[in-house]
Amino acid sequence: MSPPPKFPxxxxxxxxxxxxxxxxxxxxxxxxxxxxxxxPGPAAYAVxxxxxxxxxxxxxxxxxxxxxxxxxxxxxxxxxxxxxxSHGIRSLxxxxxxxxxxxxxxxxxxxxxxxxxxxxxRASRLARQISYFTIEHVPREMNxxxxxxxxxxxxxxxxxxxxxxxxxxAGRRGADSAGSSDSPPxxxxxxxxxxxxxxxxxxxxxxxxxxxxxxxxxxxxxxLRVSRAHRS
Numbered sequence: 001m002s003p004p005p006k007f008p009x010x011x012x013x014x015x016x017x018x019x020x021x022x023x024x025x026x027x028x029x030x031x032x033x034x035x036x037x038x039x040p041g042p043a044a045y046a047v048x049x050x051x052x053x054x055x056x057x058x059x060x061x062x063x064x065x066x067x068x069x070x071x072x073x074x075x076x077x078x079x080x081x082x083x084x085x086s087h088g089i090r091s092l093x094x095x096x097x098x099x100x101x102x103x104x105x106x107x108x109x110x111x112x113x114x115x116x117x118x119x120x121x122r123a124s125r126l127a128r129q130i131s132y133f134t135i136e137h138v139p140r141e142m143n144x145x146x147x148x149x150x151x152x153x154x155x156x157x158x159x160x161x162x163x164x165x166x167x168x169x170a171g172r173r174g175a176d177s178a179g180s181s182d183s184p185p186x187x188x189x190x191x192x193x194x195x196x197x198x199x200x201x202x203x204x205x206x207x208x209x210x211x212x213x214x215x216x217x218x219x220x221x222x223x224l225r226v227s228r229a230h231r232s
Contacts, residue, residue, distance in 0.1 A: 024132050026052045027091040030080035033146035034072025034098070035154055043067040045076035046149035049083060058083050061153035073098040074119035076146070077105070081126035082208060091132040095143060102137040 029050045036043040043066060049058040064075060077094065084092045096102055103109035104120055105127070111120045127133045140147060199208045 024091050027093050027132065028052065028057075028084065028089050029093045029095060030084070031143055031146040032073070032076035032080050032094060032096050033143055033150045034069055034074070034076050035147070035150040036067060036069040036072050037154060038066075040066055040068045042154055043069070043072040043075075044150045044153040045072045045079065046146045046153065047076055047079045047083065048146050048149070049080060059149070061149040063153045063156070068115070070098070070100060070113070070116060071119065072150070073101045074116060074123065076150070077101060077123050078119065078126070079208075081123060081130075085126055085129050086208075090130060092130050092134075094133075094135040095138045096135070097138055097140045097143040097147070099137050102135050105135045 031048045031050075032046070034043065034045040042063065044061060044063040046061040047058065048056055051057050060079060062075070062079070064072075073096065077096070080092070080094060083089075094105075100109060104111050104116070105123065111117050
């Protein structure tokens with residue numbers, strides 16, 4: 001018996017098995033990128049979210065310490081998913097030039113790295129909260145804006161991007177700690193953890209400007225320190 005024919009892999013795949021051709025109207029598109037100087041080394045990630053009409057509704061870059069480019073790519077994905085789930089976006093398309101991240105999220109590559117497994121698990125949980133979710137691998141030239149933003153953050157010598165509010169929260173290890181792989185704290189490892197997270201106050205809502213690896217149902221206490229607001 002002859003072997004079954006091999007078909008070329010699609011450029012995109014729906015994570016949870018929506019039938020082909022079922023793409024709904026009104027899909028937001030997020031371009032994500034991660035960068036690391038030294039791999040591991042100083043690392044940053046960037047996200048640009050565009051609405052169905054192509055207007056940029058969210059743009060953020062964040063330097064978070066020393067880590068690998070793959071961890072930085074997952075930070076970008078988590079930031080996009082956090083934004084979507086906190087803003088009621090029900091249809092989301094992710095575009096990334098990281099083949100590893102995309103194929104792992106599509107289930108085509110195994111997640112072997114211990115540092116990436118908790119990030120992949122959290123990204124998968126967040127993606128399940130979105131009615132329609134798809135992730136695509138695109139060439140770097142189609143992801144220039146996110147790539148440029150991530151590298152600009154690294155070039156800024158530690159300057160923060162787009163942050164207007166600082167807060168402290170319980171329940172997650174600080175993403176700014178040096179050498180962090182951003183593994184979520186294991187359940188029961190510590191009843192309270194304190195960290196510093198940056199957020200932007202927009203439309204009456206505090207929007208984190210970095211990925212938050214909080215367990216589902218976590219209670220967060222906020223202690224705010226407001227920086228100078230930009231005045232028109």
